[in-house]
Amino acid sequence: MVLALSLPLAAQAKTARIHGIVLAVTPQTGEAIVRHDPFDGMPSMAMPFRVLPRARAAELLPGNEIDATADTGTEPWTLSNIAIVTTQAITAPGKSRFVPLRVGDTVPDTAFLDQSGRPFRFSMLRGQDVVLAFIYTRCQDPTMCPLISAHFNLLQRKLGSRAAHLVEVTLDPSYDRPPVLARYAGTFGADPRRWTLAVGDSQPTLDFAARFGVVVFPDASQGIIHSENTVEIGPDGVIRAMFPDATWQPDAILADIDASHAPDAGLLAHADDLGYGALALLIVGALGYLTFRVARGIARARLS
Numbered sequence: 001m002v003l004a005l006s007l008p009l010a011a012q013a014k015t016a017r018i019h020g021i022v023l024a025v026t027p028q029t030g031e032a033i034v035r036h037d038p039f040d041g042m043p044s045m046a047m048p049f050r051v052l053p054r055a056r057a058a059e060l061l062p063g064n065e066i067d068a069t070a071d072t073g074t075e076p077w078t079l080s081n082i083a084i085v086t087t088q089a090i091t092a093p094g095k096s097r098f099v100p101l102r103v104g105d106t107v108p109d110t111a112f113l114d115q116s117g118r119p120f121r122f123s124m125l126r127g128q129d130v131v132l133a134f135i136y137t138r139c140q141d142p143t144m145c146p147l148i149s150a151h152f153n154l155l156q157r158k159l160g161s162r163a164a165h166l167v168e169v170t171l172d173p174s175y176d177r178p179p180v181l182a183r184y185a186g187t188f189g190a191d192p193r194r195w196t197l198a199v200g201d202s203q204p205t206l207d208f209a210a211r212f213g214v215v216v217f218p219d220a221s222q223g224i225i226h227s228e229n230t231v232e233i234g235p236d237g238v239i240r241a242m243f244p245d246a247t248w249q250p251d252a253i254l255a256d257i258d259a260s261h262a263p264d265a266g267l268l269a270h271a272d273d274l275g276y277g278a279l280a281l282l283i284v285g286a287l288g289y290l291t292f293r294v295a296r297g298i299a300r301a302r303l304s
Contacts, residue, residue, distance in 0.1 A: 014073045016040050019085075022064040023227035024213050024244070030054035032079070033227050033244055034066070045143040046228055047245050052080040062215045062227075063087045101211045106237050107132075110208045112169070112198035115181040115190070120198050122167070122237060129164040129257045130233035131155060134214050136172035137184040138223055147246050148230065149188045154250040156194050163235070164257060166195040171216045171226050173205040213244065232256060 020036035023046055035046040049070070051057040060066075060082070068082040101107075107122045107130075114120040122130070133152065139145035152166050170176035176184075181197040184190075190197065199205060206216060209226075216226045230248055232241040240260060 015069055015071050017067065018070045019067050020065075021217075021219075021225055022060050022062055022066060023215055023225070024062055025057055025060045027058040030057045031076070032057055032060055034068075034079070035225050035227075036070070039070070040072075043143055044141065045246070046226075047077070047247070049077050049079045050074070051082070052078050056082055060084075061087065063217060099211075100213055101239060103239050103241060105239050107231075107233055107239060108208060108211060110200060110204055112200040112205070113178050114192065115178055115185045115197040116192060117178040120196055122233070125165050125167075125233075126237055127163065127235050129162065129235060129260070130167060131164070131253060132167045132169065132212075132231040132233060134171050134209050134212070134226065134229065135168045136170050136224055136226075137176050137180055138172060141222070144226075144228070144246060148228070149184075151246075151248070151250050152190070152195060153188050155253060156189070156191060158250060158254055159194060162254075162257065164194075166190075168195075168197050169205065169209060170197070170199045171206070171209055171214065172224060173199050173202040212242070234260065 016039050018036045018039050020034040022032055023035055024033040026032070030051050031048055032051050033046055033048050036042075036044060038044050051060065064087050065085040066079075066082050067085060068079040071078045071080070109121050109123045112120045131152070133148045135145035135148055137145075149168065152168065155166060170181065176199050178199065181199060185192070185195070185197050200208070209216065212229045212231060214227050214229050216224055219225045228243075228245050230243040230246075230253075231239060232253065234240045241256060
């Protein structure tokens with residue numbers, strides 16, 4: 001998801017020299033998620049950029065502190081003239097330990113505790129749509145964790161009769177134990193029947209986040225710097241969509257959930273696999289059968 005530029009100062013700017021930390025890199029697409037410092041009226045936040053030249057993305061690593069030229073007149077925004085200042089060690093394990101999760105994969109059934117201290121696993125939510133995000137309770141950046149939790153509060157209020165559940169997994173497992181999560185849940189009005197805040201043992205919790213491309217490392221001035229990923233999970237426990245920044249909107253998530261349960265959602269979901277030609281044949285065949293039934297009915301009526 002690309003940031004919707006509603007901030008006029010940022011929208012007016014075309015290029016600016018920025019400073020930030022690389023949180024995640026996708027060399028295949030030439031993109032990187034960078035947590036940048038404030039610039040030209042833009043607050044500090046993590047967001048995706050396209051790296052120019054594209055080959056430069058393969059040279060970047062999570063934890064790189066960079067200076068770069070940002071072009072805000074493109075979509076997504078681009079980074080060029082990148083200089084690596086230094087590299088910070090990430091808390092989450094390196095990429096080599098994990099096969100990253102993608103849309104279509106099943107969510108790992110990691111053992112957690114919820115905000116009440118009860119055991120929690122994602123398999124307990126089978127049969128429900130799930131929205132998953134990653135936060136930590138001491139986050140003071142209003143564009144990051146508090147924004148995600150505020151979105152979750154709105155989602156909770158709009159879920160209605162949908163069979164759906166919200167889950168936030170902490171990125172600060174040594175501090176965010178169940179009593180701390182319970183206080184945080186109270187701050188944002190989390191109903192435990194619809195909204196779980198989860199923590200496990202420190203390393204398994206960070207490993208779980210790393211599978212979703214969420215990297216974490218400490219920062220002396222900001223506490224914890226981390227990338228984002230909000231995840232839609234279907235009732236079968238399979239990942240349906242991922243949103244790697246905090247700019248998604250609750251109504252869009254709900255519309256996506258509703259669309260996934262539409263009568264023709266299954267057929268449309270497999271349209272790419274079938275190919276448009278095969279899909280067209282299915283439609284033509286259905287129309288032909290319908291025409292045949294109508295014609296036969298008319299013929300019978302005339303004979304009688």
